[in-house]
Amino acid sequence: MGRAGRAAGAALLLALAVLLLLPAAPAAAHATLIATDPAAGAVLPAAPDRVRFTFDEKVSLVPDGVRVFDAAGDPVASSATARDAVLEVDLPDEVGTGTLVVVWRVVSADGHPISGSLAFSVGAPSEQVVAVPVPDSGPTGPPLVSSIATWAGYVSLLLTAGLVAFVVLFVPEHHLADRARDRLVRSSRIGAGIAIVAWLAEVPLTAVYQVGAGVGALAKGSTWASLDRLEYVVAGVVSAGLVLAVVLLGRGLVDRTRRLVALAACALAACAPALTGHTRGVTPEALAVGADMLHLVAGSIWLGGLVALVLVLPDLGGRGALAAEVLARFSVVAAGVLAALAVTGVLLAWRIAGSWDVLFSTGYGRLLLVKIGAAAVAVLIACWNRFVLLPRLRDAAHRRDRRTGAGMLARSTAAEAVVLVAVLLLTGFLVDRSPEAAPAASAAGAGGPAGSGGPVEPxxxxxxxxxxxxxxxxxxxxxxxxxxxxxxxxxxxxxxxxxxxxxxxxxxxxxxxxxxxxxxxxxxxxxxxxxxxxxxxxxxxxxxxxxxxxxxxxxxxxxxxxx
Incomplete structure (x- = not known):
């Protein structure tokens, strides 16, 4: 490794060490309402000009996200604005006496919507209050179709980026590898098409989910305008990066500049999803996003490499030492990839969860543990491939033995790829879940919040x-x-x-x-x-x-x- 490589590695280790040693933030759950003005149930002598909601993190409005009703259930004219962690609702001067109900829906910094209502009275409470459509006060999960699109988008993105990287980095420029190279190029084009469709479809699905309305809301420009610009940026970067990569890659045998630009375009596309999601609610955000980007790039190389080996090993196994050469090139990088995945995965889990209790006492934590277990199985299979099956293939003296060894390695690699796809499936559902504060395992011994001066009796x-x-x-x-x-x-x-x-x-x-x-x-x-x-x-x-x-x-x- 050259001086530049050692310097980059040292900088990476330093950044990861800083991220690990910094105190963990609380679980990155959805925003929580912490105060209202006026208070719930308050009776005011005169109507307020403005109703204020204060949350514990930044929120944004959705179209028609705030509605005000009087005691008869009739709508009251109002306007709303959201700045940082404060939602303000302006009321007209002609508000009469009686009970008012404010129904609200906002979006947390992590992209998940939350909703609730506030009731207060002017002059005196109304004797009867007509029920109005009040949403649940707790967060709601995304629809199944959105979760499926997210999973398909992540898997196809990482797979395509990994296949392009495999062609550029590991397939030798030898005529005996032409058929294997063509197979990988065709597969990368198919993967790019699926990824682009999934990521573009996720934009309207996310808009509908955040607004909390049906698909008819997509006919309104306000629905599209309310979506965070980063959602558009990520979908655009993923699509443009993959298109550029497969176009520049051509049939695989192109000049060095085009191959490197194709590789860079794939890396950019793989990193883009780190700009949205739970990492935006983690501090320090820059280091968390950086670790997430490294995690995505490493995951793409691993998944794409495994699928590529499954596709080419049966063909290369009978073509001299090509199979062993490709495996040797990939295994050197795979060791670093596994290390990067393990380190960044642990760091991101710690920064997002915030405590060990979250791993065992929340749905997010339990799903994360299942993901860690599945990843451990994939690592064990990878070790078996690297230290048992690969040496057998290298030592094979006859063509039949090389074909047999390549077939065994291809099947084992396929099993590893299946497990890794399961890991990505779990990751897709984790993206849509919010880690919540850990519930106590027992009533006794619960500690107080940070800065409280010591343990507090429940x-x-x-x-x-x-x-x-x-x-x-x-x-x-x-x-x-x-x-x-x-x-x-x-x-x-x-x-x-x-x-x-x-x-x-x-x-x-x-x-x-x-x-x-x-x-x-x-x-x-x-x-x-x-x-x-x-x-x-x-x-x-x-x-x-x-x-x-x-x-x-x-x-x-x-x-x-x-x-």
Whole structure:
């Protein structure tokens, strides 16, 4: 390795070390509403000129994302703007007395929409308030078709970039390799076509998902205008990069300049997706995005290389030492690729998740662990290929033995490629998921938020609802991120289940945080993340359905002290 290569490697290691040693940020979940002005349920002497919502990270508006209704359910004229983490809704002067309901929908920095509502009154609360279409306060997942398009886009992009890189870097310019080279070039063109279709299709799918409307919303220019410009940039760079790469590659036997430009175009296309997604919510963003780019490039070389070997090994196995030569070239690079994938994968997981608890107590974390396990299987197969099957192929003295060895290596490489595609499938679903604050494994021993001065005893409240005792635990009764844990116990104090999972809602004196999404973590035990913005008394409303016609509701109060 030359001096420039050693310098680049040292710079990479330094950047990765800085990224690893910096304190991990909290889980990069969707934006959370932390304050409203006026407060939920407030009764004001006069109508406010403006309603303000404050979130814990930057948000953006979607078309018709904010609507205001009066007590009769009639729309009230309003206009909304979003600047950084603040959403402001301007009201007209002629707002009358009674209850008003503001329904809102915004998009988090990671591209996922969140929604909710705020009700307050002018003069006095209305005796009757007509129900208005209020969206769920929690985040919603993307539709299945969008997840499929994301997965297809990532797999085809990485595969195409890897195939082009394989032709440029590993296939010798020998006439005996012409048929193998042609096969790889044709495959890269097919992969580029699929990738371009998938990434271009993802643009309108993302717009519809964020707006929360049907495909009819695509007929409105405001729907397209509301989409983050980076979504267009990424789709454009991916498409242009792949088109340029396959055009410049031609039939594979082109001059050095065209091959290098084709390789650079593929690298640019593979890096582009790092500009969107969860890395935008990770600090420091520049290093996280850089690590993600390296992760994508390394993944493309690995996946494209494996598929390329499956395509060419059967043909090259009977053509002298060509198969062994190609494998030798690829294996040298593959070792560095695996190291880069492992390091960047661990770093990105740590920076996005923020704590070890997230890996075991959230859907994102558990899916990430499955991905890590699948990647480990792929690495084991790669080691078997490199240290067992490749030496056998090199030592084969007869043509029949070389064909047999190449066939065995091709099948093993195909298995490795299948596992890697499964890893990419899991990655596609991880892109659409949001890591959330880790729920506590138990009520005891929960620590307080950073800067709170030490561990904080969790707050526990209980109430009898029918034949079930509900025991609710707030892991950290101080402002900041925490966990609400609900246990359902029968008359003997053993875990039991109701007709369905409990529904929770958390509100304080000044803000209604809305519904608390919970996951079942054990029989009769449910847990969900919360972010408490201020000190004071917070009320946890528990709705427990005990039967088809029995649904008691109780309120538990938790005092939250300033840290």
């Amino acid at each position: 707050a526990v409240r209980s109430v009898r609802m029918g034949h079930i005792e509900v025991r609710a635990t707030l892991s950290s009764p101080r402002p900041g991120r925490g966990t609400v844990r609900v246990e359902l116990l029968d008359v003997d104090g053993r875990p039991t289940e109701a007709f369905e999972a409990p529904r929770l809602r958390l509100a304080g004196a000044d803000v209604d945080l809305g519904a608390v999404p919970v996951d079942s973590v054990a029989p009769g035990v449910y847990s969900g993340p919360v972010v408490i913005p201020t000190a004071g008394t917070w009320r946890l409303q528990v709705s427990l359905r005990l039967g088809e016609f029995e649904n008691p509701v109780s309120v538990l109060e938790f005092p939250v002290e300033a840290g």
